[in-house]
Amino acid sequence: MLTPAPAVGEMAPDVTFLDASGRPWRLSDQRGSVVVLVFHRHIH
Amino acid sequence: MRDRIDEFGSEATVALVTFTDPRSLAEYQSRHSLGFVALRDPDRDGYRAFGLGRGRVARVWGLRAAKRYVQLIRRDGIGGLRRPTEDPLQLGGDFVIDGEGRLVWGFWGDGPDHRPAIGDLIAAVRDAAH
Incomplete structure (x- = not known):
């Protein structure tokens, strides 16, 4: 089920992804720097 | 980018x-x-x-592509279009x-x-x- 989109100005969802080595990459671990998340459906 | x-x-x-x-x-x-x-x-x-x-098929691919999408589903079933690592929608x-x-x-x-x-x-x- 699709979660309602977070609104601009709210705290971002604390999502966790995997890097190319399979290590977890957690958004909340990036606090202190600006993060740009670019979601694509594929890589070129 | x-x-x-x-x-x-x-x-x-x-x-x-x-x-x-x-x-x-x-x-x-x-x-x-x-x-x-x-x-x-x-x-x-x-x-x-x-x-x-x-996205919706018609919005993403247009009518012509949507017809092709339906043809492929009829032929291969939905599984043929949705591989785990690729989803055109x-x-x-x-x-x-x-x-x-x-x-x-x-x-x-x-x-x-x-x-x-x-x-x-x-x-x-x-x-x-x-």
């Missing part, structure tokens, strides 16, 4: 998220000298958390999160290849960094 990655500045971490398989991601990284982090979201939990769903988006974890800018595409103007994204990053 790869061509203008330097314009995001040293204060920003840029992360490209896809749901591709580990091998494809590793090959992508080895082919390109990336100035950003390439990440996987195999179950697309992050897509859902940011409100990124799937998945919508994309771009988000800027400030140093406190707050979403300060967002772009929700209404088609899989609908992207924001790169200048708008760079401006949002600069605003967030200052």
Whole structure:
């Protein structure tokens, strides 16, 4: 089920992804720097 | 975006998220000298958390492509079109999160290849960094 989109100005969802080595990459671990998340459906 | 990655500045971490398989991601990284982090979201939990769903066939591909889509489903079933690491209907988006974890800018595409103007994204990053 699709979660309602977070609104601009709210705290971002604390999502966790995997890097190319399979290590977890957690958004909340990036606090202190600006993060740009670019979601694509594929890589070129 | 790869061509203008330097314009995001040293204060920003840029992360490209896809749901591709580990091998494809590793090959992508080895082919390109990336100035950003390439990440996987195999179950697309992050897509859902940011409100990124799937587009409609007619909106994404147009009527002609939609007819072809139906023909393929009739021939191969839906499984033939939806491999785990590829979904032509998945919508994309771009988000800027400030140093406190707050979403300060967002772009929700209404088609899989609908992207924001790169200048708008760079401006949002600069605003967030200052």
